[in-house]
Amino acid sequence: MPRQQQPARPARRRSYDQFCATARALDSVGDRWTLLIVRELLAGPRRYTDLHADLPGVSTDVLASRLKDMEQGGLAVRRRLPPPAAAAVYELTEHGRGLLPVLTALAEWGAPALGERRPTDAVRAHWFALPLLRALDGLTRGGVVEVRLPEGEFHIRTGADGPGEVYGYGPADSPDACLVLDADAVLAVGRGGSALAQAVGGGRVEVLGDGPLADELRGVNARAPEAI
Template identity: 45%
Template sequence: MARSYDQFCPAARALDVVGGRWTLLIVRELLLGPRRYTDLAAGLPGIGPNVLAERLRAMREAGILEQTKLPPPAATSAYVLTELGEAMRPLVDELTRWGMRLGGPPRPGDTFQLNWLLNVLRAAFRPEAARGVRETYEFRVAGETFHLRVDDGALDVRHGSAPEAACVLTADLGTFMALGARIVEVADAVERGLVALEGGLPAADRAVAILGAHPEATGGRHGIIGAVGASFRPEAARGVRETYEFRIDGLVFHARVADGTVAMELGPAPAPGPDAALATGLGVLLELGAGALPLEDALIAGSIEVEGDPEAALRMADVFGVVRTSQS
């Protein structure tokens, strides 16, 4: 029998239904549209099949979700939120916004999926930037297709393609994140072959302006140097006095760390040179910073090169919030 708080209180009653482990995360997944059992299992790493089956049964009995049949060519059973379940959208969005205030870099062992980033996009959406805009934007990122529909200050994010998209952008995860962080402009990304664009460039620019980072979120710092500087963790740099050099797609800059402070400057590190240097592409840099790519995996794959003192390189990763699969 399910546990209950046994309190005649709406908040307690709600927690009786959705307060168990995994329940709200199942709702998070279904807010993006119908999902098959296998989709839910893949989107909830760590959940056991028996636990998932039990949670779905309990949520169906509570009237939060129901089963439906996907149209051809899928023609298979899937789970979808009911009207009662959809009413939890503001709750999940507010919980996401509250979680964003907790900050902090990814922890060792943390996983990352594009789905979760889509929920962040919805929670961080600024209605005032989309007044009068009625458009749909389709994105194809890292093998996933999703679309965002803006309707005069309202946003809906869903899996799958959109039949009448104002533009379609195809990119890898790192480039998608770089566009959202305003580190690279759409036109520049298209010119450099990082993005394939169908439809009008103005529509793509509107999508980034509405959904991407804004000055308040980045302290006014845009561009690669600003993004790296914004990831600096003062608490991890206490007692550290070193210089690190970054070589990102031909752009060279360095960071001078001095006991919890950092100064970012364009150009190579001054003599006698950096204590550690990292060379990689923009996409990989963004994946490292977001925790989507652990440092060790990037090294094994050869997608980054590290020079200098190995211990200084590890301190460099910690200072700038790069997740590692294991930490001493």
Template identity: 45%
Template sequence: MDQRTYNQYCATARTLDLVGERWTLLLVRELLTGPKRFGDLRKSLRGLGTGLLAARMKHLEREGLAHKVTLPPPARTPAYALTEAGRELGPAVLALARWGTKWAMGGRREGEAFHPGWAVLAMEAFFDPDAAAGVRAVYEFRVGDEVFHVRVADGAVDADHGPAHQPDAVVETTEDVFADLADGRSSLADRIASGDATASGDRGALRLLGTLFRRPRPASRHRQDA
């Protein structure tokens, strides 16, 4: 597959030469939270055919943004992971998430896929380090079949897939309810009160949870500036 280029001596254009093709940045998004098997990527990105997925991964490998690894025991299966260059795309992907939440999201459209695991990066994108100053807590989220956790340590955040080791608080709910929470249509406290979600663990940590992440307020792209 020939690689298209903007043919411009510009850092932005050169970067888009590498990651501007359809699906490429979403593959980077998936790998930012850790190595993934080919099947994991195909499952997360419905609509991306097997052939195109293989081509995109070959492109990322060829350009030094991803490489093949073997998952540790007990899996011991081949997977893909980001290189140092690929991982340094993380802040750009998080910035796009923040921009999109404010200017592009709106409500969930009919037929749109949603994976609770995508919230792993959203937690990092919306994290408020000032609100987390002096806070040390580990939160585990169990959403449908997916489990991920967030570790907050004095103004820093680390979000990852899988269960936490000795979490301070655990939140459990369904995928649909979590989608509403992610969209800002309801609060965790309201969903707990209605029985649509459960929370256990340290009450102080649970009270702080709602203050640690600041979701950008949606705005219209078509509003005329005064």
């Protein structure tokens, strides 16, 4: 009588086995590609095929493995959209969205390494949302800012204190203001402080719109410069 095959046990994720908050965090997000998947999902739910398209270089096996790990770790969930979409999407949990400050800090730390774009460098417009978030953090007016780059468009929700996405893919349905700039200007204003005011005043950033949020973006130079 043939021996019944036992179901395969799920592989145990490697751990640093250190009683340290940093080590525990890296147990969850330290694998290659995980934080970049978080970057994509911070902009909202995405299908597997969309994630694969916007993560150039990741293999299908690795992407599927990382998403499974993120589900098991409570960072993301998979759900099916109602008809007529009838597609499965991945989205971050509240625990996963808590990584936004981590990604923002990493973007700020890594910005000086972005010199001239290499011929092999992929680029997506929404990848510039993280460095721009810091420049818009001090705005007193809440609303939606559409950002137009030569590479494409994305939008940012200012004053977003509650749950939900703080930035999203593509143009906004009804933006309260619009910023027109290029990638170099994004990195420049990402320094915070008075950098956005200087870029607007110097013509590197164009502000479109006539509402309160657009007015504040044009008059942001009234804010105190960042201490040096």
